[in-house]
Amino acid sequence: MSETLSALKGARFAGIAVVTEAGLRGMITVRGDLADTDVKNAVTGVAGVDMPGQREINTVGERGIAWMSPDELLVMVPHGEAEQAVETMNAALTGAHALVVNVSDARAVFDVTGPHAREVLGKLMPVDFSAVGFGPGMIRRSRMAQVPAAVWMTGEDAFRVVCFRSVAQYVFDLLKAAAAEGSEVGLYA
Amino acid sequence: MLILECPYCGVKGEETEFHGGGEAHLKRFGPGSSEEDFEGYLFHRENPKGVHLERWRHVNGCGKWFHVARDTATLEVFGSYSAQVTEPPQEIKDAISAKRPGWSWREFA
Numbered sequence: 662m663s664e665t666l667s668a669l670k671g672a673r674f675a676g677i678a679v680v681t682e683a684g685l686r687g688m689i690t691v692r693g694d695l696a697d698t699d700v701k702n703a704v705t706g707v708a709g710v711d712m713p714g715q716r717e718i719n720t721v722g723e724r725g726i727a728w729m730s731p732d733e734l735l736v737m738v739p740h741g742e743a744e745q746a747v748e749t750m751n752a753a754l755t756g757a758h759a760l761v762v763n764v765s766d767a768r769a770v771f772d773v774t775g776p777h778a779r780e781v782l783g784k785l786m787p788v789d790f791s792a793v794g795f796g797p798g799m800i801r802r803s804r805m806a807q808v809p810a811a812v813w814m815t816g817e818d819a820f821r822v823v824c825f826r827s828v829a830q831y832v833f834d835l836l837k838a839a840a841a842e843g844s845e846v847g848l849y850a
Numbered sequence: 851m852l853i854l855e856c857p858y859c860g861v862k863g864e865e866t867e868f869h870g871g872g873e874a875h876l877k878r879f880g881p882g883s884s885e886e887d888f889e890g891y892l893f894h895r896e897n898p899k900g901v902h903l904e905r906w907r908h909v910n911g912c913g914k915w916f917h918v919a920r921d922t923a924t925l926e927v928f929g930s931y932s933a934q935v936t937e938p939p940q941e942i943k944d945a946i947s948a949k950r951p952g953w954s955w956r957e958f959a
Contacts, residue, residue, distance in 0.1 A: 716860060
């Protein structure tokens with residue numbers, strides 16, 4: 662079987678923040694009625710975390726569930742388990758009006774870490790990245806310059822960015838420029 | 851800059867995160883309607899300086915369509931509301947009336 666590679670093969674850049682392509686992640690889009698017990702049980706069973714509320718994300722290690730819209734969730738599992746997870750959820754949702762699709766290989770994932778990580782993202786997205794406006798457990802879908810992106814925190818001064826794989830190089834170049842050495846603004850200092 | 855709040859995901863975002871979808875509450879006139887009604891449905895749009903009701907889509911977010919009541923001259927937003935309605939809800943009408951007494955827009959006032 663052919664070897665699956667991530668979009669930028671783990672590219673890394675260190676400036677005022679460290680930008681790393683995070684490699685392959687299992688990502689599954691689930692659409693349906695999020696108040697439905699079958700849907701809740703199916704996703705929490707596979708991800709092993711609680712159901713997130715509006716604009717929230719719950720993660721443990723590589724597993725997690727993110728609230729994407731009033732009828733959409735993003736379920737995250739290790740890359741190798743995604744197909745199995747889709748089958749498990751489809752089996753649990755037999756007869757329910759729901760859609761489960763493995764989108765792992767349609768996505769690119771970046772980690773932005775360091776004391777200036779908030780600022781690097783703040784330069785690229787129309788989002789308040791101050792500690793008051795954005796904290797752990799929140800997920801924000803917005804745009805990064807010209808392309809859609811979602812972002813959440815994985816720890817203190819550590820962010821994870823998800824975008825479409827087709828724009829991975831573009832997003833990496835954006836993050837590199839925003840994290841260029843000497844480009845601190847000090848907005849969130 | 852226009853700051854809109856998506857009623858579906860609750861995000862208060864800046865204009866470029868959304869995409870305008872034209873005039874709200876259009877009534878469709880299809881086959882069997884009079885030529886005047888069909889022409890009005892296709893071509894005739896409000897172009898007010900002041901209170902306006904519009905459709906917007908949270909295109910770089912949850913992807914949902916919704917309605918916004920705003921002032922085209924001042925960019926003041928009176929409120930956003932569900933797309934699944936054929937007229938602005940009373941609280942939106944009240945919010946507009948509080949700021950722009952005597953306003954009217956098409957058949958609403």
